Amino acid sequence: MKKIHLLLLACLCGTLVFAQPSQVKNANTFAIGKESFLLNGKPFVIRCGEMHFARVPREYWLHRLQMAKAMGLNTICAYLFWNVHEPKPNEFNWSDMADAAAFCKLAQQAGLYVILRPGPYSCAEWEFGGFPWWLLKKKDIKLRTQDPYYLERCKIYLKEVGRVLAPLQISNGGNIIMTQVENEYGSYGNDKEYIGKIRDYLVEAGFTITLFTCDGPSQLKSDVRDDIFSVVNFGGNPEASFKYLRNIRAEGPLMCGEFYPGWFDSWGNKHHMGSTGGVIKDIKYMLDNKASFSIYMAHGGTSFGLWSGANCPPFLPQTSSYDYDAPISEAGWTTDKFYALRKLFGQYLQEGETLPEVPAANPMISIAPFKTTEVAPIFSNLPKAINSVEIKNMEEFDQGFGAILYRTKLTADAKNVDLNIKEVHDLAYIFLNGKKIATLDRRRNESVCKLASVKNGDVLDILVEAMGRVNYGGYLHDRKGITQGVNIVDANGKSKTVENWQVFPIELQNNSIPANLKFTKGSSNMPAFHKGTFTVSKPGDTYLDVSQWGKGLIWVNGHCLGRFWNIGPTQTMYLPGPWLKEGANEVVVLDYIGGKNGLQGLEKPILDSLTEKVENKKHRKEGQTLDVSNVPTTYEGSFANGINQQTIEFNSSTEGRFFCIEALNSQNGRPYASIAELYLLDEKGKELPRSKWKVAYADSEELSGEDGKADNVFDLQSTSIWHTQWQGSAPKYPHYLVIDLGTVQKISGFKYLPRQDADNGRIKDYKIFISNTKFKGL
Known part of the structure; x- marks a missing residue:
């Protein structure tokens, strides 16, 4: 009869069974002991x-x-x-x-x-x-x-x-x-x-x-x-x-x-x-x-x-x-x-263990600056159109990755109109009669842009680039493209759904560029594929410097290195030596927003160069002071010390758009406050969506010595925290954090996850204030 591993037997019996060393004598065994793992019967x-x-x-x-x-x-x-x-x-x-x-x-x-x-x-x-x-x-x-x-x-x-x-x-x-x-x-x-x-x-x-x-x-x-x-x-x-x-x-x-x-x-x-x-x-x-x-x-x-x-x-x-x-x-x-x-x-090796020598690093090379010489604009290389009355997401067109172009002809003359796209996943590049007029970025919850004056027969193009799908938390069902619909809103606020689209799925692959691209000599600042060659005398690892380009993807000899974006922090792309060959090598760059066209290979990466204006500025203006003295206290209490997530239920549901936690003191008596995650609960005790949340005020944030910005309380990461300032000044309690929920919500309580890695900054006593309107001082 075949021997069944102890844990499998435990699974079948419904109870976890712990093995004793005497039970695990055969070679090639691994089991769970009461105090240690047992490899071939030994701890x-x-x-x-x-x-x-x-x-x-x-x-x-x-x-x-x-x-x-x-x-x-x-x-x-x-x-x-x-x-x-x-x-x-x-x-x-x-x-x-x-x-x-x-x-x-x-x-x-x-x-x-x-x-x-x-x-x-x-x-x-x-x-x-x-x-x-x-x-x-x-x-x-x-x-x-x-x-x-x-x-x-x-x-x-x-x-x-x-x-x-x-x-x-x-x-x-x-x-x-x-x-x-x-x-x-x-x-x-x-x-x-x-x-x-x-x-x-x-x-x-x-x-x-x-x-x-x-x-x-x-x-x-x-x-x-x-x-x-x-x-x-x-x-x-x-x-x-x-x-x-x-x-x-x-x-x-x-x-x-x-x-x-x-x-x-x-x-x-x-x-x-x-x-x-x-x-x-x-x-x-x-x-x-x-x-x-x-x-x-x-x-x-x-x-x-x-x-x-x-x-x-x-x-x-x-x-x-x-x-x-x-x-x-x-x-x-x-x-x-x-x-x-x-x-x-080396100080904790088990019996018979030794540390081998450290392998040599693989050789690095540099590649002299070069430019691409041919271009294939996306709008000139579209696949066969699919007609669709309604807007649909990528997946409904059997598309997994890449970009998708939605095209329609407008049917009426109008002035001062807005284009409203409901759920851009993830960046939408808007063109009217072939001219780019706006970019909508999901990172900023952007969904509206001005079309100004339009006339019957104008061609509206919406090119949507899909970034990676959400990989963590409650927003996993992350379909790409336009997921709900497109409306034209006139000067009087009247909204009309835009229908009758030509749809062009631009499928992209990891190890090949789209087939049948027609390249011509030259360059373009419109969304386009750019092709060039560079010469390598002896292949080795390098970091391709893409800092002069805009945003997109890059392939070398058919291998897709990944995504680049000139906002940073990375400005280089790792190019493994085995993917290069002696002599001429082909590079293809897909750039959605255009750049200066130059490339080179560096021996070291650029991993921390931000060019976009960072919005992680402090959520408190110089001299700004929050005043909640005229707002009734919704709830007050004390958090238990430790790393456990705590659920707080109010005596009754409260309606409001602005949520304020006033931290009164810390568990260890020091002047710092920190929070890893906050969730608010609806009237049924379920977590409210946090996609529209914004920090309206934080009296103090540590942004120099660590990433202690207040936005970290709803970034889904238990390892990132809001932390009040400690490098330089260290303001004393009380500390305030105000979150704008985006709309009025019914709130019955909240969940609080304290800092996990250390006890510094864990809050003890607190008050909660909820208001339909902004607090005084905001």
């Missing part, structure tokens, strides 16, 4: 780092894995992205940079175990959180629920994952020791039966090794099941986070599933950096307490092609560079963080 501390093979050129997989091993890791954690492996329903891809089995085998060759994170949902700042776009073709689909169609597709996908990767489990002589069930589900929902179904699909697919879930400290209660092992994610303060894990999991090894040494970047915001000292301190604490961990990211790499995702609200598309300020840089270089960790890990 084992997992020193893991996250690395996504889809973000690394296949030719460099072994190099990056050897770098991780040399840093001192014994395990690699790897997401599978469903949209990479099933680009079309029932058409699976395990080739080239999608060859997960080859990656796992190379990890074993490098002396590393693997923790597998197959999804179906991944997040990871990846397009749609890893979901394939075609799921959105079903209009009523409900992702991450027990929606029958969604579950059916999950089961098909996970069965295929098992076919390919289950043979590589440690019990079969491979190196996969753990497999994750879903991902951070507690930040999205609380249906534990759904988690159980995903677990069952993995078991049916052949995964007999340890299955686990992960989440942040305050979200664990929403997805932890007694029959699945659980780990906790955090970016600091391991002692407090592990205490929270112990409150719901009294026995078993402690593990941090994601420990953040840096952070990802979004367009228009500064490049994020993580403190090396803080990273070393927290990992040393875990090592001293024999706690396992996975560094997210050990090596970030690059979201090549159209794979970078977005957060919402507010809508913040992420950069293609996924450098993450990780210990191993985007190009695979060592960093100060790398060597600090290598030194630390």
Whole structure:
């Protein structure tokens, strides 16, 4: 009779069973003990780092894995992205940079175990959180629920994952020791039966090794099941986070599933950096307490092609560079963080372990400045038109990526009219009779532009560029193009729906440019493809400087390097040496807004150069003072100390547009205030949408020493916070934060997530004020 792994038996019995060392004697075993993981029957501390093979050129997989091993890791954690492996329903891809089995085998060759994170949902700042776009073709689909169609597709996908990767489990002589069930589900929902179904699909697919879930400290209660092992994610303060894990999991090894040494970047915001000292301190604490961990990211790499995702609200598309300020840089270089960790890990090696030599960096080259010489304007290279009476989104035209052009002829003369587009996803370039008149940007909730005077027969073109789909939170159902409709609003405010469109889906791919483009000599400031060549005497890695261009995508020898945008913070694009060839190389640039046409290859990246006027200015003008003395107090209370999310219910619902929290003092008596996340609750106790929220006032924000802007309280990230000023002056309590909800709402309470990484700034006593009109002083 086949031996069944202890955790699989636990899953089938409905109870998590802990193995004893005496129970695990056979070679090639991994199990959960009461106090530690057991590898081949012996206690084992997992020193893991996250690395996504889809973000690394296949030719460099072994190099990056050897770098991780040399840093001192014994395990690699790897997401599978469903949209990479099933680009079309029932058409699976395990080739080239999608060859997960080859990656796992190379990890074993490098002396590393693997923790597998197959999804179906991944997040990871990846397009749609890893979901394939075609799921959105079903209009009523409900992702991450027990929606029958969604579950059916999950089961098909996970069965295929098992076919390919289950043979590589440690019990079969491979190196996969753990497999994750879903991902951070507690930040999205609380249906534990759904988690159980995903677990069952993995078991049916052949995964007999340890299955686990992960989440942040305050979200664990929403997805932890007694029959699945659980780990906790955090970016600091391991002692407090592990205490929270112990409150719901009294026995078993402690593990941090994601420990953040840096952070990802979004367009228009500064490049994020993580403190090396803080990273070393927290990992040393875990090592001293024999706690396992996975560094997210050990090596970030690059979201090549159209794979970078977005957060919402507010809508913040992420950069293609996924450098993450990780210990191993985007190009695979060592960093100060790398060597600090290598030194630390060298003090905690297990019996028989040694640190290998650090692999040499791959050679870098520079490329002399050059220009493109040919152009193919988008409007002159349109695909066949599709006639549609109503506006429809991309997915309804069976389109996954790229841009889409909506064209119509106006049918009446009018003066002083507005064009109102309901839900631009994500940037709309507006043209009237071939002349560009406006750009609408979803990041700023822009939906209206002036058309001035129009006449019967005028041609209206709306070119919509799709950025990455939302990858985290409640706005996952992120369909692209124009998602609701287009109206013309006259000078009297009368609105008329615009119909009868010609639609041109401009599908873009990761490894090819659109077919049949007609290039001619010259350049253009209209949306266009630009082509040129450059010569390389000996291929090597380089960073392509795209700072002279506007916004778009770039392909070199058919490989899409990703998105560029001159607003920054990144102004370069990583170009791996294996994608170059000796002699002439072809470059194609798609630019939606036009630029100066120059390119060159640099040996170092430009990761932090913002050119757009940053709107992260302080939300308090010089001398401005808020006055709430004439507003009745809606509620007052005290927050409990600690990292737990707290739900506050008012005695009755209150109506208002402006929400003010007055922080009266802190838990530790210091003058600082901080908040990680705020959610308001409607009259039924459900979270109100935050997409229209704006900070109307914050009496103090730290913007120099750290990213402490007040907008962080509704950016969906528990690791980013509003923090009052500490560098320079440190204003005393009380501290005020006012949020404009955009419209009048009924509010029955709120959820408050305190700062997670440290106790500094955690609020104790507070008052809440809600008003239909602006508070005095705003």
